[in-house]
Amino acid sequence: MPERELTFAQAVREALAEEMRRDSRVCILGEDVAEAGTPFKVLSGLVEEFGAKRVVDTPISEAGFTGVAVGAAMAGMRPVVDIMFGDFITLTMDQMVNQAAKVHYMSGGHWKVPMVMRTTLGATRRSAAQHSQSLHAWFSHVPGLKVILPSTPYDAKGLLKSAIRDENPVVFFEDKMMYKLKGPVPEDDYTIPLGVADVKREGDDITLVATSSMVQVALGAADLLDREGISAEVVDPRTTWPLDEETLIDSAKKTSRVIVLDEGYGRYGVTSELAAVIAEGAFYDLDAPVKRMGAMHVPIPFSPLLEDATVPTEQNVFEVARSMCQ
Amino acid sequence: MPERELTFAQAVREALAEEMRRDSRVCILGEDVAEAGTPFKVLSGLVEEFGAKRVVDTPISEAGFTGVAVGAAMAGMRPVVDIMFGDFITLTMDQMVNQAAKVHYMSGGHWKVPMVMRTTLGATRRSAAQHSQSLHAWFSHVPGLKVILPSTPYDAKGLLKSAIRDENPVVFFEDKMMYKLKGPVPEDDYTIPLGVADVKREGDDITLVATSSMVQVALGAADLLDREGISAEVVDPRTTWPLDEETLIDSAKKTSRVIVLDEGYGRYGVTSELAAVIAEGAFYDLDAPVKRMGAMHVPIPFSPLLEDATVPTEQNVFEVARSMCQ
């Protein structure tokens, strides 16, 4: 029997639907999440199955409804908030960082905040500077939060289900350009533990550590490298926190060369951390400095040629990797 | 003639007063900045000299008055906003990141946002999890912003004056535990360029790259190391953006061993970036992995012994450095 394929968006929806069937405390809060099913149509059909009490349209109040989710989680629900564009997490930082992330610790372990924030990242949609950012490094910086960056439909379903069952505030970043990507997704009720990296492709000559959208770019680059006789390993941490340092370091030790790829800004961001971890952990095995590739350090421009230049491509990665292996 | 000494707080105040005298467009906005002179008394006396139109008490509306500063800057003023505790920048992220940081770029260079945000960082004040964070990594991550971390009264004055004269949004983080620290501060109208690191102490055996409060810790550790015959160089980047990579890398090449110190969380933070930059730039000269030391990955606890355990101390740094040099 051929494996069932779903798009990334369908996988997210299926994870939500399964968890909502399983646990009546799970509910969704966000702008245009009900009848509209979000502008990306990720949630289409959910309000029809679960009703408007569990799939709740909100006003355009990101801080407000995120705060509501924190309180609802403390008081016994398991809310999933939808922040339409990752750029709008700017409005939720106080609720997520000063409240959600700290409640458990500040209360000496007495209160818990089992909530999920789903939001997006990624450029090249011609949406300009306020709708194209990949700001996941901020949440990854904060103790008390967990951060997930799924790169395939399979991972999206399994990781989102884990997120919803987690007792902590978890942020789940979906690359909006990946919603239509298809891949095998079992119908089973499977979960993927947070903090376990996945080797998406095995190889010996160079390691490409990549997150979210960049996993697809890395896999494409690996194909190109293959034609040149270079065997690239692609490692996807899947969660920036908890971080599976061991798998990253082991791969680096094996190949001795590493490129780290993430669609966020490199400076003080995800590639900094991954590169620092690897440079420290595989110090005696590396043949070359860890190379970092991320979004160019500019607000994302609207003009297509300019925008495309801000994001690493298969070709860029291929070239950098090839030159490292020479 | 002995050099004049000022406290860190006095140096900040003098910078503001000088710039306000020099340029009538400079004004201050914040909570209890006028008669009260802020809870830390950093601004005492300014409202008396410049009046309530230029030293403006605001309601407790961090997002609102930061937004006002953005617009006022665009329309010809040079506002300095005061965010009492660095923990409250959570409330200003949209104004700083989606607006201030991007206006110049998004407008194709037509509008400018010459504003400064002054705020605080640092733990061990027994202020607990919502008044003790060092969140400067977030702003450092964002193109369009500049970020300053002064470590001495001298630097505070010179860097703040540069910040106010800069045509861009600049964030200036003051360690609240350093306000009473004294040091030489000339009465001159001097400025310190942004993006130029300062070697606070020269040495040959190990480099301690340190920011803000951690510079003092590093200097203390260097003294302890000295007694053991280990010569430590202390390098203070002074600004996380622009970042003077060259000075950091040169020092690393010279000593071959580096510890990076910052009071923020290490993960996806300042130490990640500095370590990654050095590991890459001095790859062939390092004798050991770059070691990172930052706040422990926990919300800052209230209980004194616990809180003290979250921040690197002279003794910790000394021990780590010594073991690296063995």
Added chain:
Amino acid sequence: MSAVTSKPETAGTAEKSTSEKEKWLHAHRQMVSIRLFEEQVNELYTRALMPGLAHLYSGEEAVAVGICEALRIDDYITSTHRGHGHCLAKGAAPDRMFAELLGKEAGYCRGKGGSMHIADPATGNLGANAIVGGSVGIATGAAFAAKNLGTDRVVVCFFGEGALGQGSLYEVMNLAQLWKLPVIYVCENNQYNEYTHYQDTTAGTILGRAVAFGIETAKVDGQDIRAVNKIAAGLIQRARSGDGPAFLQCDTYRYSGHHVGDIHREYYRSKHEEQLWKTERDPIRLLGSWLIEQGYADAPALETISLEARKSIEAAVKFAIDAPYPSVSEVDEDVYA
């Protein structure tokens, strides 16, 4: 860069002693231009010539034009994701607008901003904004500067009723009233926040949100440009003379989808409702009828205005299509000033 369409006569007739007739003919032309501009935007999208999406202002023209005609060129505005109308009404040239929408170097932002970020110091346009409510701070701050620098400039902050959900609006209204700043908050109530009716997202009343802060408030039929202009002129004058901020609710309607790609709308609003607004409450027709009634124009004269406007809009589109993209090397310019 040479623009093929000349700039509108400059926005605003506030200080010019134009005759009643000239004033309203000008306003009519402005509204028609905006309508035609948006039609072309839709065309560009449909023909896949425009990158990304855009949010059309068709149906709401009387608000932007009615208000901007009461402003001086050196007064400021802030705008929204649905900003083409505001920008044009404040004096932007259609050719450079289109160029921006296509990501061309000749655009107002050298192609870096796109539809949602048109900004222009020359016409006092502080910028459209893609964050709902994102410009309320900027507008209030510009008013702070206007007052503190001793000018008598006024700022108009346009926003959709969806922005009533953003807390920062309340923060800045409080500041504006405390400090008596010359800013007019213009709430364009086009009935919908994206795909949700505003009554499902808005408890209490819209005006009450400003009354709470002691701010002067007014509500007007946003399809009646003369009513909008009259009431706006009064509030602007009031602000200019130092009496502080105001809040103006303009009830209006967007004819098209939330954005150009929002074609199937039946699940959130009926075709009948759309039809009613278009036939009964169209701001251009309403002003046209009045102009004819007054004897200021006849139907052929209005037709001529339309034809002329169409010609210049079409020329502007052509200019934009033919214009070059910025060089990729510009990508990292203008990050810092």
Added chain:
Amino acid sequence: MSAVTSKPETAGTAEKSTSEKEKWLHAHRQMVSIRLFEEQVNELYTRALMPGLAHLYSGEEAVAVGICEALRIDDYITSTHRGHGHCLAKGAAPDRMFAELLGKEAGYCRGKGGSMHIADPATGNLGANAIVGGSVGIATGAAFAAKNLGTDRVVVCFFGEGALGQGSLYEVMNLAQLWKLPVIYVCENNQYNEYTHYQDTTAGTILGRAVAFGIETAKVDGQDIRAVNKIAAGLIQRARSGDGPAFLQCDTYRYSGHHVGDIHREYYRSKHEEQLWKTERDPIRLLGSWLIEQGYADAPALETISLEARKSIEAAVKFAIDAPYPSVSEVDEDVYA
């Protein structure tokens, strides 16, 4: 951990058919306990036994006690940086409170929270909060859960009038009214935001901020516990029966500085003003006089209550001082659940 003071009889008499006399004697004792608690906090600070600072509730006791006496133990509250009174009134034990203030393991948060973060599921205390306005979302969300989980719990969200500056308050009031959530927003107007009079930071009116959203509002003399309790009981009952949120303004006064270190206050308020409130409007004395008038107690009886309360508060302090600190190894526990 063995606590030396017994818990208060449990907060709230909402459902108990206590007599009028018992009810107000209990309330009196609660207010006295809070006053004495805060005196001890000041002592601890002055004697340098307490790490950091604390914000005293003295003068405002009638608000917390008047309202919490109308709540059930399983109802929720959220509190503020000035939270000792709320926590005690909702049923917290003074010994564990003091222990928390001293950073001891026996504290409500094992010493991790301190004065500004007391929280306790057993008494429905969702937590004090050091971010001004920081708990308005939490309170509204708990009300969302209370309603959606089919309970009839009510949430009281305490905040100072300074929180009117925070936009998130308006966002959540809108949500609460749209969804008819059982939450009461209690604005404790003690006249000052830190060192600034609230009139310098608050345009318009306080109640207008809630009226804007169609929320039920009321204002009460916050020094008169009987008035507070009566009006709160009505609003709570209303919320419990599904009629939605309310906003209650309680006018009150803090006797001491903004925090224990705020000694020189003349630059922002006069000693005369402080004196007037203390002598004319003290909530404990006002209730005491009424109890005597009603023949529910005489002066010696009230004196006895005070003495007993003092004894238990002193024992609680001693407990806390003697209690051990948490082991440093706990520092990285409880980051994740």
